[in-house]
Amino acid sequence: MRSSNPEAASRHGSPWTGLGTVVAKETADHLSSARMRILEALVFLTAIAAAYAAIRSIRATIGESPFLFLRLLTMAQDPLPSFISLLGFLIPLVAIALAFDSINGEFNRRTLSRVLAQPIYRDALLLGKFLAGLLSLTIGLTALWLLVIGLGLLLLGLPPSTEEMVRMLGFLVATIAYGGVWLALALLFSVLFRAPATAALAALGTWLVSSLFWSFITDILAALIAGPAEGVLGPRLQYIYTSQFIDRLSPNTLYAETALALLQPSTRALGPVLISQLQGAVLGSPLPVMQSFVLIWPQLTGLVATTILIFAIAYVIFQRQEIRA
Amino acid sequence: MAGDTVIRAEALTKRYGANLAVDHVDFAVAAGEIVGILGPNGSGKTTTILMLLGLTEPTSGRAMVAGFDPLRDPLEVKRRVGYLPDQVGFYENMSARDNLAYTARLAGLTRREIDERFVAALDRVGLGHVGHSRVTTYSQGMRQRLGLAEILMKRPSVAVLDEPTTALDPHSTMEFLDMIRGLKADGTAVLLSSHHLDQVQSVCDRVALFNRGKLALSGTVTELAGRVLGGGYVIDVEAHGASVPELLAAIPGVVRVQPLGGDRYRVDGQHDLRADIARRLAGAVELTGIYFAAPSLNEVYARYFAEARDAVQ
Numbered sequence: 301m302r303s304s305n306p307e308a309a310s311r312h313g314s315p316w317t318g319l320g321t322v323v324a325k326e327t328a329d330h331l332s333s334a335r336m337r338i339l340e341a342l343v344f345l346t347a348i349a350a351a352y353a354a355i356r357s358i359r360a361t362i363g364e365s366p367f368l369f370l371r372l373l374t375m376a377q378d379p380l381p382s383f384i385s386l387l388g389f390l391i392p393l394v395a396i397a398l399a400f401d402s403i404n405g406e407f408n409r410r411t412l413s414r415v416l417a418q419p420i421y422r423d424a425l426l427l428g429k430f431l432a433g434l435l436s437l438t439i440g441l442t443a444l445w446l447l448v449i450g451l452g453l454l455l456l457g458l459p460p461s462t463e464e465m466v467r468m469l470g471f472l473v474a475t476i477a478y479g480g481v482w483l484a485l486a487l488l489f490s491v492l493f494r495a496p497a498t499a500a501l502a503a504l505g506t507w508l509v510s511s512l513f514w515s516f517i518t519d520i521l522a523a524l525i526a527g528p529a530e531g532v533l534g535p536r537l538q539y540i541y542t543s544q545f546i547d548r549l550s551p552n553t554l555y556a557e558t559a560l561a562l563l564q565p566s567t568r569a570l571g572p573v574l575i576s577q578l579q580g581a582v583l584g585s586p587l588p589v590m591q592s593f594v595l596i597w598p599q600l601t602g603l604v605a606t607t608i609l610i611f612a613i614a615y616v617i618f619q620r621q622e623i624r625a
Numbered sequence: 626m627a628g629d630t631v632i633r634a635e636a637l638t639k640r641y642g643a644n645l646a647v648d649h650v651d652f653a654v655a656a657g658e659i660v661g662i663l664g665p666n667g668s669g670k671t672t673t674i675l676m677l678l679g680l681t682e683p684t685s686g687r688a689m690v691a692g693f694d695p696l697r698d699p700l701e702v703k704r705r706v707g708y709l710p711d712q713v714g715f716y717e718n719m720s721a722r723d724n725l726a727y728t729a730r731l732a733g734l735t736r737r738e739i740d741e742r743f744v745a746a747l748d749r750v751g752l753g754h755v756g757h758s759r760v761t762t763y764s765q766g767m768r769q770r771l772g773l774a775e776i777l778m779k780r781p782s783v784a785v786l787d788e789p790t791t792a793l794d795p796h797s798t799m800e801f802l803d804m805i806r807g808l809k810a811d812g813t814a815v816l817l818s819s820h821h822l823d824q825v826q827s828v829c830d831r832v833a834l835f836n837r838g839k840l841a842l843s844g845t846v847t848e849l850a851g852r853v854l855g856g857g858y859v860i861d862v863e864a865h866g867a868s869v870p871e872l873l874a875a876i877p878g879v880v881r882v883q884p885l886g887g888d889r890y891r892v893d894g895q896h897d898l899r900a901d902i903a904r905r906l907a908g909a910v911e912l913t914g915i916y917f918a919a920p921s922l923n924e925v926y927a928r929y930f931a932e933a934r935d936a937v938q
Contacts, residue, residue, distance in 0.1 A: 313700035321730045329718075410714030414772070417678055417708035418731035419700040623680050624671065 311421075318420030322428025323435065330398060330436035339394045340440050344447070346386050351448045353377035355455045367586070369460040370467060370563045372452050383448065384559045387475055388552060389511065394440070395482035396503040398433040401496035402487050403618060408496070413623050426618050430487055430611060437479045445472050463565075463589050470593060471562045477603040478555040482507065484610035491618045514550045521546050540572050551606055554599040561587075561596045570595060631656050631782050631814045632677060637686035639672050646672045648838040649686065654814050656782065659805065661825035662818040663926065664835030670818050671711075673835070674785055677816075678708055691782040704732065707776030707813075711788040713768055717761040721752060721771055724760055729778050739778070746777040750804060765792035773804055784808050785816045790824060802828050826922040834926070836933055850920030851895070853929045855880040858894040859918040862902060866910025876901050891918070 330336050354375040358368055365371055376382040381389075403426070406412040416422060445468065453459060460468070485506060489499035509517070522543035523529065529539045547553045561567045565586030569577075587595070632654035639647040647669040654660050662670045675681040677690050679699030688695055691705035715724045722743060729739045747756045750770040755763070763771065769789055776784050786805065790798045798821075805828050808815050819825050825832060826846055834842040834849070842849050850859070862873065865888045873882045873892055878901065881893040892898065899915050906912045 310697060312698045317700060318731045321727070325727050329716075333718075409716070410710065410712055411716060413680065413710045414708070414713060414715075414775070415728065415731065416680055417703060417706070417710075418728050419703040419733060420731050421700070623675070 313419075313421070315421045315423035316427070317424060318418065319424040319428050319431075322420070322425055323432045326429050326432030327435050330432060331439070335397055336394075336436065336440075339397050343387075343390050343394060343440070344444060346380075346390065347383055347444055348447065348451065350376075350380045350383045350386050351451055352455075353380045354383065355452065358456065366461075367464055367467075367565060368456055368458060369449070369452050369464045370565070372448065372456075373468070373471070374559075374563045384471075384563060388478075388555055388559070391437075391441075391475060391479045392482040392507045392511070395433070395437060395479045396486040396500065396507065398436060399429070399483050399486035400490055400500040400503055402429045402433070402490040404490045404494050404496050404499055407494060416623055422618055423615070426487070426491075426615055430483060433483045433487070434476070434480055437483065438476050441472060441475055441479070466589050467562045467565070467592065470596075471559060474555065474558040474562065474596070474600055474603070477600060477607065478551060478558075480607040481551040481603055481610065484607045484614065488610050488614040488617070491614045491621070510550045510552050514547070514552065518543055518547045537572065544571055548599075548602070551603060554602050554606075558596045558599045558603070561592050561599075565589075565592060567592070567595070570599070629656050630654070631692075632688070632690050632816070634673070634677070634688045635686055637673065637676060637688055638684050639669075639676060639681065640684040645838050647676070647683075650835075650838075650840045652833055652840055652843055654783075654816065656814050657809055657812045658831065659809050659815040659817060659829045661829035661832040662816060662835065663820075663822065663825060663832060663922075664841075665930070668835040669838040670835050671787060674708075674787060674816065674818060677702075678706060678785060679703060705782045707779045707781040707784045709769070709772040709776060709784070709786045709789050712765070712792065713772035715760040715763075715768060715771065718759065720759055721747065721756050721763070721774075724771070725775055725778055728775055732779050734778070742778045742780075746774040749777055749807070750774045751800070766794065766797040769793060769797075769801065770804075773801070776808075780811075781813060783814045783816065785818075787818045788820070789817070790819065790821060798824065822922040822926055826919075832922065834929065836930070841933075842929065846920055846922050846925065849922075849925045849929075850893075853925045853932075854893050854920065855895075858897050859920045860892045860894060860897075860899055860902065861885070861914075861916040861918045862890045862892055862906070862912075863888050863914035863916075864890070864906050864910045864912045869906070869910050872905055872909055873902065876905050888913070893920075 351372055354372050354377055357375055357377045358371050373383045376385065406415065415425065449460065449468070482503070486499070486503045489502045490496070493499040493502065522539055526539040526542035527536065529535060557570045561570060566584055568581065568587055630653045634650055634652050637647060637650040638645070650669070650673055662673070664670050672681065676683045677688055677695055679695035679702045682696055690702045693701040693705070695702045716727070719727070725743060725746070726739050729742070734742070743756070744753065747753045750773050752767060752770055752774060755767070760768065760771070769792065773789070790801050793801055802824060805815055805817065817825060817829060831843065831845055832849060833840055842852065847858070862869070869890060870882050870884065873879060873890060876898060878895045878898050879892055880895060883891040883893075885891055892902065897917070899917060902915055903912065
């Protein structure tokens with residue numbers, strides 16, 4: 301446990317000594333583990349199936365949109381949901397699987413004190429584990445992203461435009477940032493709970509609340525704070541703004557809004573739009589790609605900030621823990 | 626002490642809230658010296674070790690290990706200290722080589738150094754033939770040896786071994802104790818924490834006895850015996866005759882006479898009394914043997930804690 305000894309503040313040596321070694325070892329562990337292979341196979345199969353189903357639908361309506369490759373990711377074909385819906389659902393699972401036993405696993409294997417007896421600080425171990433998880437996630441998602449583009453090229457017979465590539469790249473970055481939130485959360489639980497099963501359960505519980513129940517929670521809290529949704533003259537703005545604010549506390553909402561704005565260029569706003577704001581707007585026309593990035597910038601930075609905040613909490617708790625295993 | 630001081634603790638103190646885990650501990654260890662750390666569970670042994678390793682920070686006091694302060698320069702200390710924790714763990718899915726290579730890379734060894742030292746270290750602990758097997762196939766004894774190989778690869782100035790023989794069978798224990806003696810021969814200072822007092826006595830140059838967070842006693846076993854048992858020199862006597870106990874007890878310098886059964890007696894003395902005993906018993910009784918016996922650390926330990934309990938009550 302951290303003491304109040306003031307001399308501890310002036311410790312010498314870089315906190316990142318050994319970071320590269322930890323990242324390399326953990327990444328190799330992730331990429332070769334049976335757990336990751338099963339999850340990656342699940343994500344690849346479902347995502348490719350969704351993309352394939354979308355392609356079949358797109359081929360029937362090929363002249364209707366200038367953004368065919370983006371429709372590949374957003375179009376749902378019964379019974380499969382769209383590619384982005386599947387990713388939004390499965391990425392948290394993969395991220396949780398990567399990190400739920402990061403620190404408590406070291407405790408339980410009794411390897412933590414042996415590793416920390418080497419010339420590294422705890423900082424390097426914790427950050428190394430997070431970066432390795434993020435790197436593994438990035439490798440998997442990039443491979444999937446390239447596969448879907450390849451599938452589109454093959455079956456649609458058309459290359460993606462530069463704007464589509466930029467938007468899809470932005471979507472890839474947003475997906476990695478979204479995975480980072482869940483990775484940091486699972487890491488936090490692995491620091492908090494000594495039993496990996498408890499950490500996994502806590503992370504999965506948070507994911508369920510965020511993905512399935514958050515809209516109910518949002519409605520209840522917004523009604524409690526801002527009053528009823530409907531007024532005498534129609535929907536009440538105060539309720540809508542409150543509801544939107546609470547809704548955006550969930551990383552799922554931030555990710556969904558980012559994906560929507562990037563992959564559907566006709567999206568011009570991510571909140572309530574007043575009639576007066578639509579004056580002069582050409583409805584249905586696509587937004588320039590940079591304008592779409594401006595639109596999602598708060599969501600993207602929100603995802604990154606949430607990741608940093610959760611990681612910082614895990615860092616502080618880990619620094620204060622007693623190492624005896 | 627055998628050489629330069631490599632560990633020095635001055636008023637080292639650790640407090641967890643209201644609980645004083647380590648209370649102003651002072652001690653020093655020289656290069657090439659093996660020092661046993663003894664004491665009941667919760668007496669502050671492991672906390673002291675963790676403070677010396679830089680794994681936990683002292684509330685007050687200071688330590689210097691291999692010339693560096695573990696509080697300010699934990700990385701420099703860890704570069705020079707090898708640590709074998711109680712029931713050491715390894716990454717089960719990795720081979721012994723990969724496990725050792727990982728910690729060696731963390732310790733800053735180059736690939737070439739790792740390759741050079743790996744074979745020699747594994748051969749020295751008798752694991753050369755299974756170095757490329759996964760650790761999951763290893764017994765607990767093999768894991769302990771692997772932990773020692775990790776220390777050997779690091780070539781440290783100080784080795785800290787926490788209960789290293791707990792899970793070992795008698796034969797493996799003997800071999801492990803020989804390996805610890807090998808570390809001493811390399812000039813490495815060894816801190817050995819153990820509850821196996823006979824093993825500590827067989828390998829350690831000095832002993833530090835912890836009780837309730839304090840360093841209660843420190844010195845050679847003979848010195849401790851002198852302070853705890855009132856003697857320090859133990860002599861076994863074989864003699865036949867009714868008055869043997871009385872004759873022995875009357876010799877100046879004898880602290881205690883203990884019948885061992887038959888015609889055997891154990892004498893605790895303040896100095897080497899063999900000549901005095903021979904002179905006193907010769908002619909008076911039938912003397913058949915006098916043997917110099919080392920004082921038992923078990924006895925010192927048991928007596929010290931019995932007296933400490935009595936003092937508390």
